[in-house]
Amino acid sequence: MKIASYNVNSLRAREARVLAWLAKEAPDVLCLQELKLEEEKFPHLEIAALGYKAAVYGQKTYNGVAILSRHELTDVERGFGDGADDPQARFIAATTGGVRVMCAYMPNGESPSSDKYAYKLAWFDRLTRWLAPRLAGGSGAGRALLLGDYNVAPTDLDVHDPAAWAGSALCSAPERAAFQGLLDLGLVDTFRALHPEEKAFSWWDYRMLGFPKNRGLRIDHVLVTRDLMPRLTAAWIDRAERKGKQPSDHAPVLVELSDT
DNA sequence: ATGTCTCAGGGACTGAGA
Numbered sequence: 001m002k003i004a005s006y007n008v009n010s011l012r013a014r015e016a017r018v019l020a021w022l023a024k025e026a027p028d029v030l031c032l033q034e035l036k037l038e039e040e041k042f043p044h045l046e047i048a049a050l051g052y053k054a055a056v057y058g059q060k061t062y063n064g065v066a067i068l069s070r071h072e073l074t075d076v077e078r079g080f081g082d083g084a085d086d087p088q089a090r091f092i093a094a095t096t097g098g099v100r101v102m103c104a105y106m107p108n109g110e111s112p113s114s115d116k117y118a119y120k121l122a123w124f125d126r127l128t129r130w131l132a133p134r135l136a137g138g139s140g141a142g143r144a145l146l147l148g149d150y151n152v153a154p155t156d157l158d159v160h161d162p163a164a165w166a167g168s169a170l171c172s173a174p175e176r177a178a179f180q181g182l183l184d185l186g187l188v189d190t191f192r193a194l195h196p197e198e199k200a201f202s203w204w205d206y207r208m209l210g211f212p213k214n215r216g217l218r219i220d221h222v223l224v225t226r227d228l229m230p231r232l233t234a235a236w237i238d239r240a241e242r243k244g245k246q247p248s249d250h251a252p253v254l255v256e257l258s259d260t
Numbered sequence: 261a262t263g264t265c266t267c268a269g270g271g272a273c274t275g276a277g278a
Contacts, residue, residue, distance in 0.1 A: 013266065061277095151278095207261095207262080208263060248265095
């Protein structure tokens with residue numbers, strides 16, 4: 001079972017490219033972030049033509065997430081349902097192919113002095129509180145994945161120039177602590193588990209020749225429950241998808257799980 | 261070197277967000 005996550009930075013601007021990637025890569029499940037459109041504008045027909053069902057949580061202009069799957073999608077949850085009155089569409093979960101898939105677009109945070117940074121830390125706290133009871137037990141609790149654009153580089157190994165990024169949003173200690181808080185719930189960073197020493201990135205700034213100079217960060221992650229780890233056979237970043245004409249600023253990240 | 265991309269509003273460009 002191949003499961004992928006891809007921040008597309010506008011599905012409208014990237015539709016042909018994303019559909020071509022989906023057809024070529026043929027994952028069982030694909031989580032999308034930064035759709036930047038309402039569900040009414042989601043290309044349901046084109047996605048269905050490739051053999052996928054879709055659960056969408058959209059929003060005009062910003063944010064927006066979706067889960068695509070070759071299998072049925074059940075028990076769809078949009079947002080945390082925690083009464084926070086948050087209009088930002090950043091989280092969707094569904095059960096498919098025998099696993100619980102949770103797709104997230106974490107806030108960027110801008111800079112530690114920004115209101116957006118406080119929102120980011122609060123959002124991680126809401127996610128952690130939402131997740132804790134769901135991973136604590138019950139049927140299926142042990143077979144779950146949390147994947148998406150975390151907007152956090154967990155360690156300096158995930159940063160092209162740690163000194164330049166020290167203390168900045170995406171790399172600051174409180175954000176890394178929030179990321180660790182998710183691991184403490186019993187989740188594992190799949191890429192790092194299989195590639196403990198590898199310096200690899202999933203996002204490169206459009207500016208300053210970020211990609212040609214490989215000045216990137218690893219901020220897109222596939223976390224899985226410890227119960228799923230014995231099934232994990234591969235975890236990788238599709239760096240080639242960041243090349244070519246009109247790419248997203250992110251590359252897709254993927255994992256392969258054996259069937260049993 | 262605040263250097264790119266995307267969107268909305270409004271109908272050319274500016275500002276926001278990343």
